[in-house]
Amino acid sequence: MNGVDLTTFKTLFLKTARENIEDLFAGASTLLVTPFPREVIQKAYIAGHSLKSKCQTMGYQNMAILSASFESIFRRLHENGSGHSPTPEEIAILQNAVEMCRRCIANIETNDAEIDLQDTIKALETLVF
Amino acid sequence: MHVLIADDDAFFRTFYESKLTETGFSVETAADGKQALEKAKQHIPDLILLDIIMPEKNGFEVLQELSNDPQLQKIPVLVFSSLGQEKDVAKAKELGAVDYVNKGTLDFESLLLKIFTVIKPV
Numbered sequence: 167m168n169g170v171d172l173t174t175f176k177t178l179f180l181k182t183a184r185e186n187i188e189d190l191f192a193g194a195s196t197l198l199v200t201p202f203p204r205e206v207i208q209k210a211y212i213a214g215h216s217l218k219s220k221c222q223t224m225g226y227q228n229m230a231i232l233s234a235s236f237e238s239i240f241r242r243l244h245e246n247g248s249g250h251s252p253t254p255e256e257i258a259i260l261q262n263a264v265e266m267c268r269r270c271i272a273n274i275e276t277n278d279a280e281i282d283l284q285d286t287i288k289a290l291e292t293l294v295f
Numbered sequence: 296m297h298v299l300i301a302d303d304d305a306f307f308r309t310f311y312e313s314k315l316t317e318t319g320f321s322v323e324t325a326a327d328g329k330q331a332l333e334k335a336k337q338h339i340p341d342l343i344l345l346d347i348i349m350p351e352k353n354g355f356e357v358l359q360e361l362s363n364d365p366q367l368q369k370i371p372v373l374v375f376s377s378l379g380q381e382k383d384v385a386k387a388k389e390l391g392a393v394d395y396v397n398k399g400t401l402d403f404e405s406l407l408l409k410i411f412t413v414i415k416p417v
Contacts, residue, residue, distance in 0.1 A: 175310055182306040208350070215348045216304040219377040222399025223310070230399065 172224055179224050180275050182216070187267045189213035190236055194260035197243075197252045204244060211240035217267075228283040229270055232263065235290040243295060252295055259289050296414060297321045299340035301331035301357065302375065303349040307398065311344060314403055328352025332360055335367055341414050343372045344396065347383050354383075358390035371413040 172179075193210020196202045214237030221229035239260070252260075266286045273281050298320050300311050308324040315322050323338065325331035329351040335343065343361075347354035354374055361367045374387040376395045384395045393413050396406055 175306070178306050178309055182304060212303060212348055212350060215377070216306075219375075219398045220304065220306045222377055223307075 176224070179220055180271060183220060183229075183271050184268075186213040186217040186220075186233075187264060187271065190217070190240075190267065191261070191264045193240055194257060194264055197257050197260070198254075200251055201247070202243075204247065207240055207244045211237060211244050214238075214240055226270075226274060226280050228280045228287075229267065229274075232267065232270075232283050232287050232290070235287060236263070239290065239293055239295070246295070252293075256293055256295070259293060262286070263290055296341045297323070297338065298342045298344060298410070299323050299325060299331065299335055299338075300344045301325040301328065301349065301354075302344075302346040303327055304346070307346070307375070318407065328354065328357040331357055332367075335361070335370065336364075339366065340370060342410060343370055344375060345372050345387075345392070346375045347380065347387060354387060355390055358387060358392060362391045373409060373413060 189209050190213050193207055193213070196206040214233050214235075218230050218233035218237055221227075221233055263286050266281070266283060270281045270283060273279060298315055300308055300315075300322060302308050302311070302324070303326055305326075308326065312322045312324055323334055323340070325334050328349050331343070331345065332352065345354050345357060352360070358372060361370060361372065368391075372392045374384060374392045374395045375398050376384045377398045384392075387395065394409055396409060
C-alpha cells in the first residue's frame with residue numbers, strides 16, 4: 167500500500183498470517199475425512215482470502231498469489247461440497263503448500279524477504295477440485 | 296465523522312482503525328457481518344467499510360439487510376476488495392455498495408478521497 171509505513175504493522179501481520187496458515191492446514195488435513203466438515207473448509211477459504219489480502223497490502227506478492235490459489239481451491243470445495251473426494255496425493259500437495267507458506271513467513275520475519283514459491287504455485291494449479 | 300469497519304481479519308481492522316483514527320475519524324470495528332449490523336443499529340455510522348468474505352453474515356447479506364432497514368439504508372458503504380474479486384465487487388454494487396476499496400494496491404490518500412466523496416455533508 168503506497169503512502170503508508172507498513173513496518174509498524176509487521177508484527178501484527180506475522181501473527182495473523184500464522185493464524186490464517188493454521189486454518190489452511192486444518193482445511194487441508196480435514197479433507198482426509200469423508201465427508202469433510204464444511205465449516206472447517208469455509209474457515210480455510212476465509213483464511214486464504216484474508217492471507218491473500220494482507221500479503222498484497224504488505225507487498226509480499228508471491229504469498230499473495232499462493233494464498234489466492236488456496237482461496238480459490240477452498241472456495242470451490244466449500245461451494246461444491248464433497249462432490250470430489252481429494253486423493254491422498256492431492257492432499258499432500260495442499261499440505262506441502264501450507265508448509266511452504268510457513269517457511270515463507272519465517273523468512274519474512276527473519277530476513278524481510280519472501281522465498282521462491284513458483285513451484286508450489288504451479289503444483290496447486292494442478293488441483294482441479 | 297464516524298466510520299464502522301467490518302472485517303473478520305484483525306490485521307485489517309487494526310490497520311484501518313489506526314490510520315483513520317490518526318486522520319481524525321471516530322472509528323468502530325466489527326469482526327463479522329452480524330456484529331456489523333448490531334453496531335450500525337446502535338450507533339449509526341456516516342460510512343461503512345465492509346469486507347465481503349466474512350463469517351456469520353457475509354458482506355452481501357449485510358448489504359441486503361442494510362437496504363431493507365429504513366434507518367440504515369442511506370448509510371454509504373465502501374466494500375473492500377482484493378485480487379480476483381471483480382465479480383464480488385459487481386454483485387456488491389448491485390446490492391447497494393457505492394464503491395470499492397482495493398486493500399492491496401490503494402494508497403491511503405486515495406482511500407481518504409473516496410471516503411470524502413461518498414460521505415455526504417450534513
